[in-house]
Amino acid sequence: MPNLSHTLQQRRQKLAKLIDVPAILWSGSINSRNFPANHFPFRASSHFLYFAGLPLPNAAIRIEAGKLQLFMDDPHPSSALWHGEMPTRHQIAQQIGADIAKPLAELESHLEGAATIPAQDAATWTQQSQLLNRWLLPQQPPQGIDLELAKAIISLRLIHDESALAELRQAAAVTVAAHKAGMVATPKAKLEAEVRAAMEGVIMSDNMTTSYNSIVTVHGEVLHNEQYHHPLQPGDLLLADVGAETEMGWAADVTRTWPVSGKFSSTQRDIYDVVLAAHDACIAKICPGVEYGDIHLLAAMVIAEGLVNLGILQGNSQDLVEMDAHALFFPHGIGHLLGLDVHDMEDLGDLAGYEEGRIRSDRFGLGYLRLNRPLHPGMLVTIEPGFYQVPAILNNREVREKYENIVNWQRLSQFADVRGIRIEDDVLVTEVGSEVLTAALPSTASEIEDLSN
């Protein structure tokens, strides 16, 4: 892997070509859990991590014309008792190639004309707002020089450099191992929580964290299901959406769905193969210049076609997609950017995900699409088609009326043992096409059955 300070220098130099105002990025502070000494694990702001490399709490960096200044306080002498010897500000500055290292209080005299991006925690964005004398709220779109900075950072972070890719490959490899462990652990597990433990155990063993709260559930139809208390029944499918994050913050994001019994029922396998066909078709289509929105529509088309073949949908697949019939079963987007954030740069709203001038569709089938840009080499995206029987959608009276003759509800009821299936991989756009960073994890139904037995 390239040397850290060299990598950071290159990123700064690229930034210098894009903006000519100084940028100050705060790392953020530690969030108290139930009392101050009992805190959530620290997670530095991703923008800070991109340019500072290390997860330093309560630090700020100032970047101007390719130069890096580090502002942080040395640990209090008494902290050596509790936290051991910590590197000094100057040692850290050397490691990350900072030209100057100063106490945090000195930042006050280096604020003029600086752009920034708010950190996520209130202590930090309040401080940023006070110091820079303007409201810097994480939920508000950036404006003025802050918007300029955001756009410049986006253009860099969209295209991963070699250092980033080395980290992303590590996260992907550990995530693949975690999913294999989950499949292996399933036959003996009684609860979702046990499979989750087997998977996160692999990530923790490699001294990584999860890049988001894991979804490990027999109720895959609940898209963001963060509960793990359900018992595993032989006829269930288990959907596991679990990803690792390296110590420097780079993420993976992978989903597999496997049968608790070790064997898909014929109905489960039929639907699984439809989702897999969409997954494979989308990945095959990824290459520079292709619109990600078109990949989403391809998935919609393949799913619609597959459901027609199974007799669940009736009609021409093009028409079905146009009337969002696929979205009854595949209500989310085909994927998103992946990098330091599992939805990369989503702290900036759709600024990173959507090409300038584009906005979210209000169509049911497109409104949840998080990425709408042409693909370029170096972009890392997820491809994650799915099929779900969401009661809130399928039991909705308006929906049932609108799609009365489109969905064969009778036929659909035969697939009651398929509540949710998703197959998700992390795909790098290359000069010639794509590379699946998580390709070592099997995706076909037969391979999955082999692993979960």
Add this chain to the structure above:
Amino acid sequence: MPNLSHTLQQRRQKLAKLIDVPAILWSGSINSRNFPANHFPFRASSHFLYFAGLPLPNAAIRIEAGKLQLFMDDPHPSSALWHGEMPTRHQIAQQIGADIAKPLAELESHLEGAATIPAQDAATWTQQSQLLNRWLLPQQPPQGIDLELAKAIISLRLIHDESALAELRQAAAVTVAAHKAGMVATPKAKLEAEVRAAMEGVIMSDNMTTSYNSIVTVHGEVLHNEQYHHPLQPGDLLLADVGAETEMGWAADVTRTWPVSGKFSSTQRDIYDVVLAAHDACIAKICPGVEYGDIHLLAAMVIAEGLVNLGILQGNSQDLVEMDAHALFFPHGIGHLLGLDVHDMEDLGDLAGYEEGRIRSDRFGLGYLRLNRPLHPGMLVTIEPGFYQVPAILNNREVREKYENIVNWQRLSQFADVRGIRIEDDVLVTEVGSEVLTAALPSTASEIEDLSN
């Protein structure tokens, strides 16, 4: 386990006897991690949990004269897609025995004269401050009616009721299993992280969380070591301070120290036995009426005596304790309160830990004592003596001069393979003495060796 709503009703009725102003307790909000949709797991305020029972985000309860009002918003209809069907406000109200359930916005007309305790997250304590029109900062001691409320809650939470004990026993049992798994996993582990994963895996498998960031380290001399990257070497001792927390928030807190090789060296065993002697003596002394501060001093005495016997300290143990010589190796307190928080009610500073009128000592050997009260039946405390060779203490020139003839530095150097040992259990004060909730976990060196082989 007693019925939840009945338990909560009893707690409210006890509170009503102690204060006559209404109390409003907020649960707190979800902390964003790197972007809003990627958040830390929610942890409700412990005071809220004590009276509301369930970890409901963005909720508030108002308690007056034994009556319970619940203020929370029903989930947005669209959330069913992402989070499934959630219980309504009214269903939750029924479960917890609330008399009334209203939208959060209606809280505004029920604020008058109400006392509160600030939640830990800034979004919530800012809102509390605005609504109640006074600063409610988590780091500031409560005043006025808020202080009255805090004192009333402390007097309740100090003495655990049966429901609390049922939860605390569950947390203890899972924690015992986690430590056993850690010992069993050690021979095959190469990194601290792998042992941590084995331990937290047990906790996660039981659908619990850790009640604090685990310490699993071969550098036990760093008291709050939250790093897990060190390789395990055959001559190392591994110190693991890991505890489970139930879904309702009740904590356990246990430490064991075991040899990576499966066998203590003779020097390690010598020191281990000193720490164990202190541990056993303290537990034997626990009974109603005893001062916890005296338990701390007993530990200091036993450790000093043990170190004299090993030739590490020179002199009379009483004198040694008076000059804080034991604290060179045992610089922290003998333990703390345990309940919904691992340092129970530490969000209120020393208000819970210190009997009214007492303040922290400025003596090196006593300043870190977190609990200084007479013991009462129903109190749960940790007992956690330790021995550490902390470079920041032992290499300090003033220390070496002051204790030049007290410590046999030459002799001490023969114990270089003992960097840190701690033995910690959770001990309930009973009517007649004490009950160790974590007694199922072996603590003698021989038992530990048996488990880690």
